[in-house]
Amino acid sequence: MTNTIFVRQLKTMLTWLGIRNFTIGKRQIFQILLSLVVIMTVNASRCDADDESCVQEITDRPIIVVGSGLAGLSASIEAYNAGANVVLVEKEPRVGGNSAKATSGINGAASKYQKNAEIDDSVGTFKKDTLSSGDGLCVESLVDLLANNSASAIDWVSSFGVELSNIVFMGGHSQQRTHREPARPDGKPSPVGFNIVSALRKHAESLVGDKFAIKTGTKVERVITTKAGEDIVASGVQVSDSDGNREELIGTIVLATGGYGNDHTDSSLLQEFKPEVANLPTTNGPFATGEGVKMGRAIGAQLMHMDKVQIHPTGFIEVTDPNSASKFLAPEALRGSGGILLNSEGKRFTNELGRRDDVTAAIFAQKTTLKGVDNSPSVAYMLLNEDMCDKFGQPNLGFYKFKKLVRPVESLKDLAEEMGADVETLKETLSNYGKDADPFGKKVIPYTFNADSDKLWVAVITPAIHYTMGGLSINTQANIMADGSNRPIKGLYGAGEVTAGVHGGNRLGGNSLLECVVFGRIAGKSAATYTQDTLASARELDEPTE
Template sequence: MSIIVVGGGLAGLSAAHTLLERGANVLLLDKQGFMGGNSTKATSGINGAGTQTQQELNIPDNAKIFFEDTKKSARDLARDDLIQVLTGRSGDAVNWLQAKFGLDLSKVARLGGHSQPRTHRGGAQFPGMVITYAQMERLEDLAVSQPERVKIVKKARVTKLLKDENGHVSGVEYVLNGKTETAYGPVVLATGGYAADFTSDSLLKKHRPEYYDLPTTNGDHCTGDGHKMAMQAGAKGIDMEKVQVHPTGLIDPNEPDAKVKFLAAEALRGVGGLLLDNTGKRFVDELQHRDYVTGKMWENGKFPIRLVLNGAASKDIEWHCKHYVGRGLMKRFESGDALAKEFGLSPAVLKKTFDDYNQSVRTKKDPFGKKFFSGEWSYNDTFHVAQMTPVLHYTMGGLEIDAESHVIDTNGKPIQGLFACGEVAGGVHGANRLGGSSLLGCVVFGRVAGDSAAAYLLQVASAAVTKAGGRLGAIAGQVSGASSSSSSAAPAAGSNSVGKSSGVFTLDEVAKHKSEKDVWVVVNGEVLDVTEFLPDHPGGKKAIMLYAGRDATEEFNMLHDPKVIPRYAPNAVIGKVKQ
């Protein structure tokens, strides 16, 4: 018997692993050609209260303190029972990731709105990518070693929830290779949000039309598919107008009006980064809630607004800075004079800004209300700087769920056989989500949904056995996750396929292939034709196009394990670079 998980981001993966732990079988359907979703883009970390890491660092945090911080950020709009689950199971979620997947989450930072340092990350790479890839690779390994228990189908766009004669969700319809397929079983929705829903029936335009023209950090797959399907099946939407605009989207100087932007991790402000307007002055407590900081940026209106990190902050989050500099989104300056020149201001202006800030550090009396500081600033220092703009980032609204992740219908009752987790589930974060709680929500409610779906399947199977007088084979056929067509079979993960050819190319030849319709890159001496892979890349097309026709080795190795290419894009390798 299988349970259908729709969505291959961190929420869906956490649900799948939990289902397997509970003895259930899993059919995972993912809309994209490469799993991971927006989870891979999370840059600051995952929250956890009372974790083993916090205990080792003598951080006096607990679930009660985290609950109060979340409740305050939510503006009393989130439900206490859901916050209780999120915060109460947060420590266990982080410990589970470390124990089950061997992850390094040894660094802990304090982000905006948190009264304690509780946002966990490792020493390198984006934590969202590290956490999601670890789960993704484990699940794909299981799909190879235990195909009778795990089946993954990519590029499968689920279009409809199926119901039985009792009104219970009993399966899905999905489109694969242009053909409609059917799979049967209880369903866990983990389809993400709608912060890139610029479609004809846009939820974003319907609920927050004033935000519709803003840039977004979301991949183009985030179009509210799960919300729309479930509501058509009778589910209730909640807080749909609660859309979070993140204050720090990175402006690419070469493409300032790009619709999709990279996010400047909140951790950059958490380690001490300052926001300065075009007059070189502060205007906000950098560690306030996201919606507050965004509001102050718009109220101040003195753009361009820059995020500035001094030497100490840059070193603390060195990998992020190197990554942003490599993508041309951030600049490094070797002195205060060079920084002042970038602003187009006299050195005296920035010196006064730093002196005023240092006074706040010493007295703990900041004119903007800042309470937590990371040391004084010196004008004679090195700096990392990037231009910022508010961006669509996260949708707090979604399907109403209960504390066990059952989806609730418009009459206030659970829809049997339907569960939701991650960003598709509403009511968890209220009016404003705390930084670091997106990954947490995925893991916590993914695990809750997995537990509940496994219990439901056991209940259904037991009832079916009793009713059918032991004819378990017929019932198992109905609730199995097997597709009605063999064409849905996913390629085995970790395939040993070889590339299209084994040519030898000069870098000049590679440089000729730099358009979206014909893009080559070089990675570790191999030439890759990534044209077909471009739309499936979880970081978006732009992340690849920055290196089109070039050697992308340094950037690739910063982000990826070498086995990523043979595992996910073996056919992209077309040869080697001529030495």
């Protein structure tokens, strides 16, 4: 290999690593040796002598998106749209993650659907609700981004063929802004998270080719880094397939690996940071074990709010297995559609549309348990009538009815007996609901009950681990930040539940899917820009040097 090609490759590699202020000449022996170490560290491509195309091969690196939930899909699509090569890596056999399990909806303020429905909402009001829910712990600049980009996020998701015109109230909101799909004409369910993820997955699959790859069944084991002065520079990841074969992928990284709401591994983040809730049931899939947070931590990323774990007030109790550690989520939209919560006395005890942490605390305070069940969890009874079921969507409710998670009430007497309540007290609760000012401060009452004629449905629910607000600290460009400094880790971005700061101490319902879209798109664009800027700098330096 000629001197000129050798030096050009050294310059290119150093630039890729973020080291741009340097000189190379005949006397810079130390710098050349350092460069050789760097090349070996990042597993640079081997080149034939005098092959000038090697410079492009070294610098033409992809965006490596780790995790294929809604955040990862959003990042992948936007990075590709920005002109980048993309490799989407997923440890599970299929794309989707926890996002596909989301059932309540995605928030948007001043969206086209709200305007069509004459719902008077604003970005400012949405921001205020989010900050209030976060108990002063939200990073306000991130909340600004979330709220200001919420309407465009709804538009973007809709552009993939997902209609989000059914808008409901959720707990902690001051206006209807949680967008769901309307009932389908064919009577089939419209699970909003699954359908959004499916639409983006199909689009991503249509992009597969020379510039876009999807690797399922592939686990990322670590992030590869080097040091450049005071900076940490991420340059790739080590992955392994189901057969244990390992390889290194070199490129700019977006972590979108989700949270740690089902982390019962030997290095459990739940046990480390929130042991008092670690044994509660969870709505998370078995894959929610915090790998992204752990990998970030291992290379010096900043963690924040790790003890902030959201306990959702309503996980379904399966009558045949009430102590199961895994729960189907009873969507907040059930309460947003009018469902009420009752204790064992047949009385309401909380504002069903209050903040999630408040409703959860109220359920635990009732100390209601299942009759005849040893070690019964704390439970409450959710009651709905047909109007409420219609608002939620009968097809969507069909799955829960099929699983017997939502059951018909044969008579108030039978329900009272199951609960251990007096039937007259139960009748009084239903008859008085919504007649006067609500004793628990509930301001939105979509429907009331007729205790004598309503067809009723009941579900037994219990609080369950649902979401982890803690994770890796990011800035407004979705850069993951280094611990102990105000500097980003170069070449490393994050989006979704793996990150922290947006939700503070308590996430507002409907903000999870929105966060995935808003910050997934930002991370994808930022990663593409970083890669393009690095390549541009490398080309500026690509000139003959003696």
